[in-house]
Amino acid sequence: MLPPDNVAIDHDPPRRWCAAVSRPPRHQRAGSTSASSASTTVLSNNAGAYVYGRRSKEPRAKLPGHPATRRRDAQAWAVCLRDKIPAYISWEQYEQNQRQLELNDNATRGVPREGATLLAGLVLCGRCGHRMQVSYNGGYARYACVYDARHFATPLCQSLAARPVDEVVEALVLRALAPSALELSLAVASDLEQERAREEKLWQQRLERAHYDVERARRQYDAVEPENRLVARTLERALEERLGAEQKLREQYHRVCATRPVTLTDAERSAIRALATELPKLWNSPTTTNEQRKDVVRQLLDEARVTVEGESERVELTLRWAGGHETTTTLTRPVAKLSQLSYHDDLTRRAAQLQRDGESLQQIADSLNAEGWRPAKQCETFSRSMVRGLLPSHGTTPPQRSIMERVKLKTNEWTMQALAARLHMPRVTLHCWRKRGWIRARWVPIPRPVGAWIIWADDEELERLAARRRPSRKRWPRRPQAA
Numbered sequence: 001m002l003p004p005d006n007v008a009i010d011h012d013p014p015r016r017w018c019a020a021v022s023r024p025p026r027h028q029r030a031g032s033t034s035a036s037s038a039s040t041t042v043l044s045n046n047a048g049a050y051v052y053g054r055r056s057k058e059p060r061a062k063l064p065g066h067p068a069t070r071r072r073d074a075q076a077w078a079v080c081l082r083d084k085i086p087a088y089i090s091w092e093q094y095e096q097n098q099r100q101l102e103l104n105d106n107a108t109r110g111v112p113r114e115g116a117t118l119l120a121g122l123v124l125c126g127r128c129g130h131r132m133q134v135s136y137n138g139g140y141a142r143y144a145c146v147y148d149a150r151h152f153a154t155p156l157c158q159s160l161a162a163r164p165v166d167e168v169v170e171a172l173v174l175r176a177l178a179p180s181a182l183e184l185s186l187a188v189a190s191d192l193e194q195e196r197a198r199e200e201k202l203w204q205q206r207l208e209r210a211h212y213d214v215e216r217a218r219r220q221y222d223a224v225e226p227e228n229r230l231v232a233r234t235l236e237r238a239l240e241e242r243l244g245a246e247q248k249l250r251e252q253y254h255r256v257c258a259t260r261p262v263t264l265t266d267a268e269r270s271a272i273r274a275l276a277t278e279l280p281k282l283w284n285s286p287t288t289t290n291e292q293r294k295d296v297v298r299q300l301l302d303e304a305r306v307t308v309e310g311e312s313e314r315v316e317l318t319l320r321w322a323g324g325h326e327t328t329t330t331l332t333r334p335v336a337k338l339s340q341l342s343y344h345d346d347l348t349r350r351a352a353q354l355q356r357d358g359e360s361l362q363q364i365a366d367s368l369n370a371e372g373w374r375p376a377k378q379c380e381t382f383s384r385s386m387v388r389g390l391l392p393s394h395g396t397t398p399p400q401r402s403i404m405e406r407v408k409l410k411t412n413e414w415t416m417q418a419l420a421a422r423l424h425m426p427r428v429t430l431h432c433w434r435k436r437g438w439i440r441a442r443w444v445p446i447p448r449p450v451g452a453w454i455i456w457a458d459d460e461e462l463e464r465l466a467a468r469r470r471p472s473r474k475r476w477p478r479r480p481q482a483a
């Protein structure tokens with residue numbers, strides 16, 4: 001198909017030509033119901049190609065408020081003849097622009113943006129498949145799957161701290177770019193180049209064969225006498241078929257060439273080898289920006305898929321590298337509570353066992369650290385307070401009982417825990433009263449834990465403290481500090 005005769009294509013800019021041929025007749029412009037107006041519009045683009053059938057009409061797929069036609073992929077265009085009209089940009093530039101526009105779409109991985117994370121735009125949710133977003137909480141970046149929460153007001157699908165994921169990805173990327181790994185990749189690239197050379201040879205043979213068929217049909221057609229009209233018509237049809245087949249084959253070949261990766265020259269190979277040895281240094285250099293690191297990651301990775309196991313600290317990470325190869329690994333994320341840990345039951349059992357063996361809180365913490373247990377949050381080791389939080393939940397002996405066993409209490413003396421329970425108030429408030437001198441207390445140095453406060457309170461004092469606990473406007477006299 002050729003442009004209409006009334007369109008001047010030699011000197012007019014393509015935009016004007018495009019406008020001229022794409023404008024419907026006056027009677028069809030406003031409110032036109034012509035079924036063919038959209039699907040058969042003849043268009044060109046700034047790359048100088050003559051294009052026909054760029055959009056398809058799909059009434060069944062029509063959505064309210066959306067256009068009735070859909071854009072087809074370039075491979076599905078009915079006609080695409082390049083270099084037919086003056087062009088503003090080359091065809092390669094046009095294709096690159098289209099790829100960039102596709103990447104810019106937020107539904108895909110998007111362009112690298114500012115921010116502290118490495119994988120922004122590349123992370124997919126392993127639970128629902130939606131792209132995860134980066135959010136910042138107090139300066140700490142998190143990957144969060146918010147699609148369902150945002151669109152259907154459901155609970156958040158999953159979210160996790162970005163740092164542990166980025167650390168694993170960074171290690172894997174640097175390993176992939178290590179000199180030994182790179183040599184392997186270059187060897188594979190050489191094999192692929194040889195394979196491509198074999199493919200190219202096959203393509204050339206097919207093209208030669210198609211051209212030979214055309215020439216043969218042309219010679220037969222030229223040789224026929226004009227009087228033999230029936231024979232001439234048959235040969236003409238055969239020639240047209242051969243010409244069409246050759247044209248189709250050439251278009252296929254051009255498409256394959258356009259998608260074929262660029263081969264590396266020897267100079268590029270040696271530059272890559274030199275860079276590989278210096279890459280870890282460059283990666284960690286203070287002059288390297290995070291955007292540059294993201295660019296490197298995006299050259300290597302197509303996507304990363306993360307799945308948090310329940311609410312636990314275990315995360316499965318699958319990386320899809322450029323070329324399709326996948327790497328799956330597990331990593332540990334910080335969680336808020338000890339109870340979220342996947343090994344919480346084993347941990348509490350072990351801590352209780354150590355306590356039954358007579359170890360103090362600090363000794364239990366040291367033992368757990370030595371045995372390789374890891375706490376929640378971003379801590380590396382257990383502390384006394386963490387162990388204290390771990391023990392009561394497992395029904396172990398509370399520390400208060402051991403104090404009562406080891407301290408001989410006089411008449412009307414209470415431990416902090418016992419008095420707090422008697423007055424139905426928190427222990428921390430009792431400590432606060434003690435510091436202010438509102439209660440009589442003595443310090444007993446015992447080895448485990450470091451010591452204990454013992455409070456004196458007879459019935460009258462108990463009544464006074466209970467009244468103090470109740471809200472009252474009466475001002476209470478300050479009791480002198482017990483000796």
Ligand SMILES: [Zn+2]
Nearest residue numbers: 125128145157
């Ligand atoms: Zn999700």
